[in-house]
Amino acid sequence: MTSTLDPDVEYVVLCGERHERVGYVPKAEVHHSRTPLHLAFSCYLFDERGHLLITWRARSKRTWPGVRTNSCCGHPGPGERLPDAIARRLTDELGVTAERVDLVLPEFSYEATMSDGVRENEVCPVYRATVTSRPQANPNPDxxxxxxxxxxxxxxxxxxxxxxxxxxxxxxxxxxxxxLGPDPLAWPVADDTRLPSAAREPLEDPR
Known part of the structure; x- marks a missing residue:
């Protein structure tokens, strides 16, 4: 666990048993056979007709390479709000800008282990992002x-x-x-107060 942060390193937020913030670890070091519980997000991007943008993860990814999945996943950095992290990753991964980002599953968390023993262990609120005109995705091959x-x-x-x-x-x-219902554009928006404490404001960047 890291307490003094290097401004040139990308970190993820570590979580305790009550899903509170307990520290930070470099992203490059977090995923292994004993992956600590950490904060993440998942995003499902829909167009105006309720069609979902799905992705296939790059084959160079540490976890589940080449696997089909939802639109975007990632980790907020220290002091970063989840909607801001989602906007950043949609741009970085897909070259897409969402018009709305809404919280839909605030309390989701999971564990999963790959056949080689590498483990995911995430507190992972889920968001719906929407656009009124379907964008042309420009995937980052990394x-x-x-x-x-x-x-x-x-x-x-x-x-x-x-x-x-x-x-x-x-x-x-x-x-x-x-x-939540058959129409993803009509899913109810959850209140931010239901987010795990690691993801709620006020957030301070320790750097």
């Missing part, structure tokens, strides 16, 4: 191999038929997202 726009109901059916066709976190999130 992050994303490919993208596609798909019908939400069809995507849910595909995940139901084969949960291994997507990342483990995406499969679990789809289970919960479907309970």
């Amino acid at each position: 992050e994303v191999d490919d993208t596609a726009w798909v019908d939400w109901a069809s995507f849910v059916a595909e995940v139901d038929a084969d949960r291994t066709s997507v990342s483990p976190w995406c499969a679990l999130q789809v289970d919960q997202l479907r309970t």
